Amino acid sequence: MKKIGVLISGRGSNMVALADAVRDRRMADAEIAVVISNIASAGGVVKAQERGIATAVLDHRGKTREEHDRAMAAELRKHEVDLICLAGYMRLLSPWFIREFPYRILNIHPSLLPAFTGLNAQAQALEYGVKFSGCTVHFVDEELDHGAIIRQAVVPVLPQDDEHDLAERILVEEHKIYAEAVSLVLGGKYKIEGRRVLEATESL
């Protein structure tokens, strides 16, 4: 059984989607071992507890970024996680943390990267006037929203869309591709060439 650690700061909807995928056996031989929040009141903490998942609240306040990340790493190691999934974790990770878990940290971002990095990606997309947006699951490297891309999904941007409409349409896809990307990475049937993550098929 592979073990996943999920980092959250808020409602944790992508954490819930991963938990549902585990429950529905859409992620082969995987379970969420621990959900860590840096915010005690994050809605995702209660949702994890309701699902019987171990939780930890590690407050970042009063610590350096690396001190906080070392506390998270200790908690993740205690639960022997194989993979770390960011799910609305609203803090930058320290270079130390990222180097501790090479190609073992995934993030999901609500745009078709490399377009619209950072906060409010859906609003950025609307403002730019793109006709399609989407979401991206990628390995986390030391640059924001930058690591090698594992999965993407596309949605149309409609004329009457506001930020909420577009965010909701993208979120449906986020919930699908995050579980698919986790399955792929845990299953190990891929190779990385430069920045390209190539799923193993007969032809590879």
Place this chain on the structure above:
Amino acid sequence: MKKIGVLISGRGSNMVALADAVRDRRMADAEIAVVISNIASAGGVVKAQERGIATAVLDHRGKTREEHDRAMAAELRKHEVDLICLAGYMRLLSPWFIREFPYRILNIHPSLLPAFTGLNAQAQALEYGVKFSGCTVHFVDEELDHGAIIRQAVVPVLPQDDEHDLAERILVEEHKIYAEAVSLVLGGKYKIEGRRVLEATESL
């Protein structure tokens, strides 16, 4: 009858696609009035002539950018064009030219802008490792590959793709959306809010 001027530097495959759309009456009441190339040997010049379209070769060498653009503008005005379409025109336009034809110059770019501006967009997309790319028709403003987006189309990037495979898959979509975008702009049934180009529908 609305008149289109097309600027090319090479084989002009998007010019041919526009000419085919005119022939097949997929662009209401429009015709290509003139094709202008800055390269005498551009393959698109012969292709335009074969289709009975007026052509002009205006060599840019030995002129400043604006001098060259003024010669093009004179040629375009002689043919009374309503809209200018860049189709593999490999030179930057002068600010003077762009200001002369506000919201009357379209470009097509082989990526989902704002990702992968500039040359070799398909190779950039492959190297970055995106799972989807596509093409974009946009109004030309003074910034490279930047103006308000009229149409986009999406294609998958497949694991075995090389630059040629991806470029060919995108080109099929380019040929479709360029004619659609030209029709929309010539028909005038759209409005622009900030950078968003909104097609007129019942609800607008």
